[in-house]
Amino acid sequence: MSVVFEIASLQEIDDQLATLQAGIASIQDRLARSEQLDNARRQLQHVEERIAQHERTQRRLDGEIADLTARIEPEEKRLFSGSVTSSKELMSIQQEVDSLKKKRSQLEDELLEIMDRLEKLESRRTAAQEAVQEAEQAREAAHRELRTELRRYEDSLAAARERRAEQASQVQPRPLQIYEDLRKRKGGAAVARLQGQACGACRVAIPDALRKQVLLRDAVAQCPNCEKILAPG
Numbered sequence: 001m002s003v004v005f006e007i008a009s010l011q012e013i014d015d016q017l018a019t020l021q022a023g024i025a026s027i028q029d030r031l032a033r034s035e036q037l038d039n040a041r042r043q044l045q046h047v048e049e050r051i052a053q054h055e056r057t058q059r060r061l062d063g064e065i066a067d068l069t070a071r072i073e074p075e076e077k078r079l080f081s082g083s084v085t086s087s088k089e090l091m092s093i094q095q096e097v098d099s100l101k102k103k104r105s106q107l108e109d110e111l112l113e114i115m116d117r118l119e120k121l122e123s124r125r126t127a128a129q130e131a132v133q134e135a136e137q138a139r140e141a142a143h144r145e146l147r148t149e150l151r152r153y154e155d156s157l158a159a160a161r162e163r164r165a166e167q168a169s170q171v172q173p174r175p176l177q178i179y180e181d182l183r184k185r186k187g188g189a190a191v192a193r194l195q196g197q198a199c200g201a202c203r204v205a206i207p208d209a210l211r212k213q214v215l216l217r218d219a220v221a222q223c224p225n226c227e228k229i230l231a232p233g
């Protein structure tokens with residue numbers, strides 16, 4: 001078979017390889033992405049942080065309320081024990097008790113508010129946990145499909161590489177070297193088909209003598225403009 005034909009076949013296989021490699025890169029990119037799951041996890045984390053914050057406040061209020069109760073109780077005992085007889089002192093104790101109770105009542109209101117918010121946050125946490133679970137399942141299903149697709153691509157790639165090696169062995173070293181150099185410099189496309197009297201890659205008219213050489217397929221002929229190896233259209 002002619003050298004030009006062999007090189008054109010090699011270019012076809014290399015094009016297939018490039019397509020397969022791009023396909024594999026795209027699948028790997030999709031496998032690496034997990035926006036839905038990341039968002040769901042972030043949402044859950046946010047809710048959990050707020051719950052922890054509210055629980056801290058709840059504990060603080062519980063402690064403060066207990067402290068106030070511990071102060072109120074002995075004062076009330078003194079008030080009703082009969083041990084204090086001075087009406088001025090009794091009034092002062094009563095005022096102190098009233099003031100502490102008022103403070104405690106405010107804290108209890110705050111505590112109720114916090115508990116109410118916690119309850120709402122806990123149901124938001126349940127929803128967020130479910131969303132994470134759903135996203136994990138969706139990702140798992142998508143990944144199963146993608147991994148199957150990836151295996152198919154990798155099998156095709158391995159087969160194409162074998163064909164490539166075999167085809168490259170059909171080409172003489174010198175033309176092969178020209179082809180490989182061009183492929184590196186021309187973004188993978190080293191072969192241009194003749195289109196009428198022009199180079200199919202750069203559209204420049206090819207001189208008759210060169211065109212005949214291409215059509216007779218007896219040697220490697222390169223486009224005088226873009227340097228690509230010319231092959232019959």
Ligand SMILES: [Zn+2]
Nearest residue numbers: 199202223226
């Ligand atoms: Zn050209």
